[in-house]
Amino acid sequence: MKLERKAEIIAVGSELLLGQIVNTNAQFISKHLAEIGINVFYHTAVGDNPDRLKQAIQTAHERSDFLIFSGGLGPTKDDLTKETIAETVGRSLQLDTAAFQSIEDYFKKTNRTMTPNNRKQAMILEGSTVLPNRFGMAPGMFLEHESRFYMLLPGPPKELEPMFENEAKPLILEKLGSKEKIVSRVLRFFGIGESQLETDLEDIIDAQTNPTIAPLAADGEVTLRLTAKHTNISETNRLLSEMEDRILERVGEFFYGYGHTSLVEELAKACVKKGMTLSAAESFTGGLFSSWLTELSGASEYFKGGVVCYTNQLKRDGVGVAEETLNHFGAVSAQCAKELAAGIRDKTGSDIGISFTGVAGPNTQEGHPPGKVFIAISINGELEEVFEFMFAGSRSSIQRRSVKYACHLLLKMLESK
Amino acid sequence: MKLERKAEIIAVGSELLLGQIVNTNAQFISKHLAEIGINVFYHTAVGDNPDRLKQAIQTAHERSDFLIFSGGLGPTKDDLTKETIAETVGRSLQLDTAAFQSIEDYFKKTNRTMTPNNRKQAMILEGSTVLPNRFGMAPGMFLEHESRFYMLLPGPPKELEPMFENEAKPLILEKLGSKEKIVSRVLRFFGIGESQLETDLEDIIDAQTNPTIAPLAADGEVTLRLTAKHTNISETNRLLSEMEDRILERVGEFFYGYGHTSLVEELAKACVKKGMTLSAAESFTGGLFSSWLTELSGASEYFKGGVVCYTNQLKRDGVGVAEETLNHFGAVSAQCAKELAAGIRDKTGSDIGISFTGVAGPNTQEGHPPGKVFIAISINGELEEVFEFMFAGSRSSIQRRSVKYACHLLLKMLESK
Structure with missing residues (x-):
């Protein structure tokens, strides 16, 4: 399947539209898709309302070819993402026994009684691939429909983020059949401000092509995300190491680790x-x-x-x-x-x-x-x-x-x- | 003008779609609109691309009657929110002398030379009301067009937030001529799961009208947001208290506080x-x-x-x-x-x-x-x-x-x- 890589991220949940929470999932997914060369053209947020959700799905289906949904997979009545997608794309929902088992296990382990509405979480879209949820109950799903990808992810960031990185991203890369190996390396710095770091590296940042360099400041720390691509994985890694050396030569005293460390x-x-x-x-x-x-x-x-x-x-x-x-x-x-x-x-x-x-x-x-x-x-x-x-x-x-x-x-x- | 109060918040900026920033403006505006009884039905984010922005404006114009834009009012070439709206609604852009004066003053005050592209920030939509920007250069705008409200706000939260609270919100209330007082009360619960709480309150939640009841689970806690409206403020509060009593009669042992507490x-x-x-x-x-x-x-x-x-x-x-x-x-x-x-x-x-x-x-x-x-x-x-x-x-x-x-x-x- 040939994807033009026009992605749209659709967050479902009235709590977003009431301003009770901020849509960090859209940011997280966008950042990761950018890294693997998929263009995100729209973010949409819609409430727990079947008619408006259906309309949003149709609009997205027309203008995008990769639809990523977050939220609305839980056990309660106002969780209706997969039910509405099932109706819109004309597929049924079927009980996934593995997902059901893991929900039952979760309740046993915590000595709680499973209420009937939890069964709903184990229902999956006919013909979809299940993305296991290691940090919660609702599984994710991946479906190909009318030359488009549909991906369904749970709303809570602590479930969505690991599922995206560990399950969804490898599956997307496999489906795209990309020959280019894209690898990112994140360098973490402490004790230097973002603007000082950017000033120290100005010429390197201005001249970036492959690898690209994306600085980000958060919670008193600064990270640089280097992303390189090449058909040969060892060449990808060489490009990253070479750039890392150039950077650390200048600001190495503030460097303390790679990736998700602290x-x-x-x-x-x-x-x-x-x-x-x-x-x-x-x-x-x-x-x-x-x-x-x-x-x-x-x-x-x-x-x-x-x-x-x-x-x-x-x-x-x-x-x-x-x-x-x-x-x-x-x-x-x-x-x-x-x-x-x-x-x-x-x-x-x-x-x-x-x-x-x-x-x-x-x-x-x-x-x-x-x-x-x-x-x-x-x-x-x-x-x-x-x-x-x-x-x-x-x-x-x-x-x-x-x-x-x-x-x-x-x-x-x-x-x- | 009679508004059905179906609002849509449209954020413009490729940095959102690249995951470089999170859309806190949508949350901020949503929270404030909820308080004054305006329903937000959609959030949209679109990049700095005139075709896709135009399409997003048309989609929003069809499905919503209050369109609030954030971002894309700056001096650079890729700031094109008002230019694209002008084209879509068929209005011209005109120099606002007061806005131009305040931009000139800003440059004088900071001892910097005004570059020609800054004139662009003083151009406003024909027939619109200017919302002065006290914390930046680009003014906001308010326009009535084909029975819809269009509101344009700057992207940086430190400009948008005070402009919304001090200029936009009073203008909206004046335009709506609303007599109804809308008040929310948030009840916080601990030691009960979301699905159990909803099961215990099922009949009350199903029958909700005024006040409405919105449950939300986060970090092991559950909150219920009750929102009531009435022309008489003491009646609004009575409705809330009455509903609160009914709820606490059933699940009071898990209740621990109101609003933003912990x-x-x-x-x-x-x-x-x-x-x-x-x-x-x-x-x-x-x-x-x-x-x-x-x-x-x-x-x-x-x-x-x-x-x-x-x-x-x-x-x-x-x-x-x-x-x-x-x-x-x-x-x-x-x-x-x-x-x-x-x-x-x-x-x-x-x-x-x-x-x-x-x-x-x-x-x-x-x-x-x-x-x-x-x-x-x-x-x-x-x-x-x-x-x-x-x-x-x-x-x-x-x-x-x-x-x-x-x-x-x-x-x-x-x-x-």
């Missing part, structure tokens, strides 16, 4: 690699650093825990900061940070102690403004460093940036050790 | 109200509960901190769990949870101690499967309760659900105290 994941890997254990004393970050580490599986291999020393009493009795340090220097001080890092290492018997003390805001504390932050790192009693920052932003952004900087600092210390 | 915020409010302080001993949640509490400003009023007792050593030495409890019952046990809650309360001198011990996965621990969770709450030595759960899902979702359940349980205990 600062905290890279830190965890570094601890495992060095066989070192870690503990934390957190004042104004309130456990954020510890919770990020323990969100990763296998955390017990390197993380011992710590103290959320929100009060001075806990800094003293829980971690061992000297009373005179608190009286003389205050809790928001380099000296207190140092004693917290050494104290928590000592108390837990870990190799590395890390500490956070500062002012998250909105009020000043001990005469310091919000954003004043001290981070200390103590490694095996040999190496001890205190870092001082002045961050701007909301309470939550001061906390998050502090944790990210701590990961980055410790990561660089471990790398150079 | 479980942790409600818990914080309850602690402040009761004048009670709180501390936490967190094993598998690794500081997540503490970090959520300390993300809120004013946390020091009721939160003392705690211990992230990821290892047995810290459960024993850091919180005071008995060695024989760990040996006999194990760390993942009701007994250990109890001692952690009482121990952390004692250690920090707080009124309430809360503890988390369990298996986040992916591996089993002490023979327990991932998802086995114990949460204990100890209040002033008088009240002590342990709750046992079996959660499904990823590591992170087991952690998040545990923290949410803990907030909900403690909240209900404090309410009934």
Whole structure:
């Protein structure tokens, strides 16, 4: 089948039209289709209304040849994407036994009773290929109809995103029979702003052809997505590596990892690699650093825990900061940070102690403004460093940036050790 | 002019179709239109291509009677929203002297030289009302054409949002001459699934007219948005309260708050109200509960901190769990949870101690499967309760659900105290 690659993304759900949620799925899918050379010409969002949905399907069928639907695959009455598509393209819905089994298993595992409307989620379009849902119940579907591709994906991003990357994208590439191998590599940077990074790389970015370079800033980090294509996969990879080398020559000090990783994941890997254990004393970050580490599986291999020393009493009795340090220097001080890092290492018997003390805001504390932050790192009693920052932003952004900087600092210390 | 209030939001810009930005404008406008009783039936996004834009305008003109455009009003060649609308509706573009003056002033103020293409931004649709842009150069426009409203807004959210609220919305209300007062109320529920809630309320939801009821599930919670309209505002509110009473009579035990709140915020409010302080001993949640509490400003009023007792050593030495409890019952046990809650309360001198011990996965621990969770709450030595759960899902979702359940349980205990 020859596709002209005119794609349209149709999001179904009244919550979009009421402004309750933002359509991040359209962005996610668009970005990934752009990478594999499929042009997205329209985004459409339509509510849980069968007539208007039917009309939207017909309009899309006329003007596009690849229709991607998100949402409306759930168990309730107002989930009607596949029912309406079935009616519009003249196909029936059939029970998929594998999908039904996995829904039954899900209910058994969670000790809940399956309500009859959940059976609806296992009904699939006649003649379609099922895309398994590893993070939810409703399966996705792929159908070829009148020289067009129809793809149905679930609405929740945490189900749609992995399904798209792992199931849908390989299937699309296979169907397109593309001989060109398109590969992307994402480089992640921390500690440099987007505009500074773009200025440092201006001539390279301006001259981009193959690979292309797409910068993106989010949550205090900047990523560069390099995308190369070639009929020979090893040539594709060579193009990427060559470009990566040119980039890292200029801004390598801010680079910390590839793809879907995070600062905290890279830190965890570094601890495992060095066989070192870690503990934390957190004042104004309130456990954020510890919770990020323990969100990763296998955390017990390197993380011992710590103290959320929100009060001075806990800094003293829980971690061992000297009373005179608190009286003389205050809790928001380099000296207190140092004693917290050494104290928590000592108390837990870990190799590395890390500490956070500062002012998250909105009020000043001990005469310091919000954003004043001290981070200390103590490694095996040999190496001890205190870092001082002045961050701007909301309470939550001061906390998050502090944790990210701590990961980055410790990561660089471990790398150079 | 009588409007049926069928609105369509048309975003213009190839950056949307390439997935470089997410269409937050559509959400923003939708939310505001819902509040004033205008139904948004479609969102459309189209690229900087005159043919496809023209087609999208024609489609929207046929199916909607209020067309709101965002983006494509800038000075460059690929900004072509008003040019294409002008052609489609058969009107000319004319220089607006006031708009031109304000663009000139802007350049003078910023000491920059005005390039000729900036004149383009001061061209407006013949017969339209200008919406001044206080945060940028391109003015917005409002036009009545063939019994339809056309509204043109700039793309950057920091220009569009204030223009919509301050200029567009009052103009729309004036044009509609609406006397009806529309009010929404959002009810938040926890501990009940979306399909169960809808089953419990099926007859009420099926019979909804005024107020309307819109359920939404996100992140383990369910919300119901009730929207009522009446010419008399106190009658609007009475309709909402009456519906709320009917709903809470059936599912009130799962209700926890209104609007934009969260479980942790409600818990914080309850602690402040009761004048009670709180501390936490967190094993598998690794500081997540503490970090959520300390993300809120004013946390020091009721939160003392705690211990992230990821290892047995810290459960024993850091919180005071008995060695024989760990040996006999194990760390993942009701007994250990109890001692952690009482121990952390004692250690920090707080009124309430809360503890988390369990298996986040992916591996089993002490023979327990991932998802086995114990949460204990100890209040002033008088009240002590342990709750046992079996959660499904990823590591992170087991952690998040545990923290949410803990907030909900403690909240209900404090309410009934």
